[in-house]
Amino acid sequence: MNSAQNAALWILAIAYMAIIWRIAPKGVSASGFFNGKHTNGQAPSFWLLVASAAISWIFAKSIINAANLANAFGFWGGVSYAVYYLSFIVAGIAFYLIRTRSQYTSLPAFLHGKYGQVGMRLFLIAVGIRLYNEIWSNTKVVGSFFGEEGGPAYWLAVLVFTIFTVIYTWRGGLRSSLLTDALQMCFAGLLLAITLFVISPPLLQEWPKSTPEMNSSALTFALLALLQIFSYPFHDPVMTDRAFITNPRTMLIGFILAGIISGAFIVLFSLVGVFATQQGYVGGNVTLSVSTALGLPMLLIFNVMMLTSAGSTLDSTFSSAGKLSVLDWSQQTTISQNTVGRAKWTIIGLAIIGNLPLLSIYLGDQLGPAIIAATTISGTMVMGLAPIILLSFLPTSPLNFHLAFWPGLLLGSLLAFVPSLFPAWVAIGSGKYALATGVNLYGIVLCTTGFLIASLNTHFKLSPLRAKADA
Structure with missing residues (x-):
């Protein structure tokens, strides 16, 4: 990447961050920080819930995975990956039943009541590992669009992106996450439309030869995803926290709609992987290969899409971590500004240690990947x-x-x-x-x-x- 391209990427990134900064609240109440409530005490609106839930599951790494699977298995690879988004329906129904049949106000409280403190805390440890894993896996994707892994541009992007997200989440918690998610969902939809407009002509022309029929490998992955949707959503605090911030009926309808939107997004973006197959790009990060090959304008568009998807995931991760460490772990029911202050320290600490696995690139070909794998708790x-x-x-x-x-x-x-x-x-x-x-x-x-x-x-x-x- 030459200096002009790098400068253009940074100009666009700074513009994006300026818009997000303007949207993010400068200060919120304790209930706003932990429960996303408006300054007047009202719960988040239906469309705010839908937008936030949808974009928070369009992870930067999920976008990359969808494109790579479509590159490997054809169009049905992307469809198979979208099966994971049925998690919204499973979780929505489960949480609706929990909330309408009991008085529990969070999933950890439910687990504590049903299975005791030890079970609840084991669950929270698993969730904590998941949150830790979300940090490096998303900042790594963002850094890769600014420069070669391990290079100065890569590390600068990781540092700036992490600090920026920490600051606005530190100030507003879940309320900041919800409001910025809504804008990020609009960005993501617009950028996806532009991407499809650019790749559609050659994609449709070569469709028969570049998209094989569903093969056994793609079916196998679809079955794997189908099996995991009955457990995977419950260790994702991005989803579980949002399941308790509106009334049960609003949550259920919102989750179903969010699943449809985010699943459709993944299927449509996976067409980038099919396009990559047409162009002869096989293996690796095909999203980066395609965006680079299409020229600077498309590279900029893909870069902002990664910033959008990774940002929505990171701010949700930070806000969930703050709640987990202060409220969920001890089952504290009263909140105050002092409680918020303790949660903010968790956000800062997670931002630091969550990026440490990125240093494994300096530890050799064998040890580095082993450390990365050790931080991952899979479905x-x-x-x-x-x-x-x-x-x-x-x-x-x-x-x-x-x-x-x-x-x-x-x-x-x-x-x-x-x-x-x-x-x-x-x-x-x-x-x-x-x-x-x-x-x-x-x-x-x-x-x-x-x-x-x-x-x-x-x-x-x-x-x-x-x-x-x-x-």
Whole structure:
């Protein structure tokens, strides 16, 4: 990238940050910081909820993944990735039932009431690792559009982008995240429309030869995504926090609409991967390859799209981390400006340690990727959350949580670090995701079985007590 291109990228980035800065509130109440409420005490509006939920799930890394999968598997690769966005429907229905059948005001409070403090805190540790992982994985994408990984331009972009997002989230918490998300959703939609307008002519002309029919590898990935939507959304505080800030009916309709919007966005953007196949770009970050090949204007557009998607994810990550550390961990119900102050220190600390994995590029080809992998908690590791949340209407005790949570964590860890331990018969389907699909399918059965055994145990323990009480 020459100096003129780099200067243009920075000019556009500064303009983007100036607009976001103007939208972000300069100060909010404690309820605004943690619950996103307006200064008059009203809950966020329906469309604000929809826009924020949708854009917060259009991660920078998700955009890259969608394009790469379409590049590898054709159009159906992008569609398979969009299956993850059915998570909104699963989560929306689950949270609607939780909120209308109980008085819990957050998911951690629900888990505390159903499974005890230990189970709740294990869940929060898993969520904390997820939040930590969101930092470096999004700042890395942004930095890669400004310069080669490890170079001065790359590090400057990571530093500036992180500090800017920290400052406006530090000032307004969840309220800042919601308001800026709405603008970022508008930006993302406009930029997607421009991108599709540019790539559509050659894309449509070469469509038959560049987009093969759904193959077994794409079907395998679709099955993997379908299995994970029953657990994946529950360890994402971006989603779970927003599930409790409006009334249940507004939340349910908003989540369904947000899932449709964000899923459609992912499918449409994945066409960049199909276009990359036409142009002969295979493997790597095809989004960056396409944007560079299309010239400076498109490089600028793709860059702002990455800033938009990564920014919406990061500010949500920071605000959720502040709430987790101060309110959720101790189940504190009263909030004040002192509570906000403690949450702000969490935001600063997470911003620093969350970018440390980026330094692994200096540790060698083997050690670096190993450190990156160690910070990642995958959807496989939290598969046990499916029965923990979705079967919570059954008789429960802390044993339910442990018999569902630990098998998933063990299987997910083995899959991440020593996949060779699994025999060949575990794999289901074909391609690189076959083993993960098999582990998830058998793992969900194992976690659910453990949960049901614990429920039967609780039922038979309670039965004599109920009989004695009736007598």
